Amino acid sequence: MSVMDIEQVMQYLPHRYPFLLIDKVIELELGKTITAIKNVTINEPFFPGHFPVSPVMPGVLILEAMAQAAAILSFKTKNYTPEDIGIVYFAGIDGARFKKPVKPGDQLVLKVDIVREMRGIWKYTARAEVDGALVAEAELMATLRDKP
Template identity: 65%
Template sequence: MDIHEVLKYLPHRYPFLLVDRVLSCEPGKTISALKNVTINEPFFSGHFPHHPVMPGVLIIEALAQAAALLTLKTANLQTDENSVYYFVGIDRARFKKPVLPGDQLILRATILRERIGIWKYSVKAEVDGRVVTEAELMCTIRSKE
């Protein structure tokens, strides 16, 4: 999926869209996506001015967005104005190495299970083949009403 197809599925836009491309997707199982981290990211001016590091919470958000794409492809849905994809839980989050400008984050999500509309994933973010962040995430799709 190129950025144009990603935009059809995710409601996020600048500066909060954190997936640039989907490298591979096996609906019902797994996804690999890419986030190019550039010095032009708005958060780098304050985190930290003399040593820019991508905030861990934004790495987790990028992983949740990749997981959302996997869920939407699996369920054959596109996000519309009547529904929202919510991040509802996180377990076992670990941050192993800082993510810096110039890094390419490879975002991996694997479905662990889906029960009563709650999806659970194992997620990892890698830079140059090394895991920088890992966690288990839970998300759901709900109507806005």
């Protein structure tokens, strides 16, 4: 059962196809943690070029999916939507590691925890798993910015 379905996710992320990388949220504890899902299909627009013979989800998009989950967590924690305040911008990535390739048919489980929020800068730890196995991890930083 989802905590947030795709319609609710779209209320908290300004991203749209082909860059919306969260399908649903299955766990959310305000101020602490989020678990979100990205269903990876062969129809993803990046697979024809990455790589045609052996399709693999680009690592940078796995990081982006983790960042989108972090953005939802921040917005929900502050009780804001992008319409209220603006956008959560990626500010930094540390310690990114990729352990296993993500392929069509995989379900990417994104787990993000807030480490701290200070003066509008958020720090998170993030993990991506497929079938319970770690595929990527990183420390992320982001900031909430006013609407352009």
